[in-house]
Amino acid sequence: MTVFRRFPVVLAFASLFIAVVATTQLAGFWPDIPAPVWWAVMGLLAALIGTVLGLPRWWLPFQLLAPAACALLLTWLPSWIALVIVVILLLLYGGGVVTRVPLYLSNRAACEALVGFLKIFPRPKAIDLGAGFGGPMRHLARALAGGRFVSVEASPATWLIAWLLALTDNNVQVRWGDLWAADLTDCDLVYVFLSPEPMPRLWEHVQSHAKSGALLVSNTFPVPGIEPLQIIPLPGRPDARLFVYRV
Numbered sequence: 001m002t003v004f005r006r007f008p009v010v011l012a013f014a015s016l017f018i019a020v021v022a023t024t025q026l027a028g029f030w031p032d033i034p035a036p037v038w039w040a041v042m043g044l045l046a047a048l049i050g051t052v053l054g055l056p057r058w059w060l061p062f063q064l065l066a067p068a069a070c071a072l073l074l075t076w077l078p079s080w081i082a083l084v085i086v087v088i089l090l091l092l093y094g095g096g097v098v099t100r101v102p103l104y105l106s107n108r109a110a111c112e113a114l115v116g117f118l119k120i121f122p123r124p125k126a127i128d129l130g131a132g133f134g135g136p137m138r139h140l141a142r143a144l145a146g147g148r149f150v151s152v153e154a155s156p157a158t159w160l161i162a163w164l165l166a167l168t169d170n171n172v173q174v175r176w177g178d179l180w181a182a183d184l185t186d187c188d189l190v191y192v193f194l195s196p197e198p199m200p201r202l203w204e205h206v207q208s209h210a211k212s213g214a215l216l217v218s219n220t221f222p223v224p225g226i227e228p229l230q231i232i233p234l235p236g237r238p239d240a241r242l243f244v245y246r247v
Contacts (some may be wrong), residue, residue: 012062019046042075047063107240129182136191193218210247223242229244
């Protein structure tokens with residue numbers, strides 16, 4: 001089960017495999033039932049198996065929709081186009097397989113709140129771990145010209161887009177790599193918009209590697225068992241808020 005906890009993608013595909021095998025066997029007994037019904041059954045069964053085995057909730061839409069999506073791709077599109085789509089998705093979201101973090105985008109209100117935290121520093125430094133397309137650090141760079149800002153992203157295509165978007169911002173660095181390997185030692189603020197899964201480890205990591213007094217700001221997902229210094233509601237989703245912690 002250690003592999004499943006560290007890499008839930010393994011559990012996700014194992015659940016899908018079991019669901020496909022089971023549904024294929026059942027379909028043999030009722031051949032008159034239309035194929036789309038079996039695709040839906042596959043998705044429901046995969047989601048159920050994944051839930052029982054502890055798959056994180058944000059994987060469940062993938063479990064539900066993957067069988068039907070794959071069937072439609074293989075039925076309506078040439079195989080090479082389906083392969084290209086799969087490769088593009090892996091390039092955009094592949095980092096989430098390792099980091100267990102889907103692609104989330106921060107809204108303007110979150111970025112403005114980060115500016116408020118950092119404007120008291122003459123030369124602030126902030127880092128965004130799991131930066132997606134890098135919007136928050138670009139926003140900070142333009143609002144705080146004297147600062148230094150770093151975006152770290154693990155998915156290759158997402159990183160490339162973030163890097164291209166930041167080409168005109170001289171005080172932004174966009175790095176491709178593992179968020180756990182990022183240097184936090186001189187950061188005044190560490191920003192994350194991850195998922196519930198890595199938050200306990202992230203708090204330990206920041207406590208060990210960031211300087212005393214630095215802020216950890218987490219969008220939407222709190223650190224379990226740790227009382228935040230401040231909670232800032234954000235417009236949009238009902239659960240959208242910033243959880244602010246001091247190292």
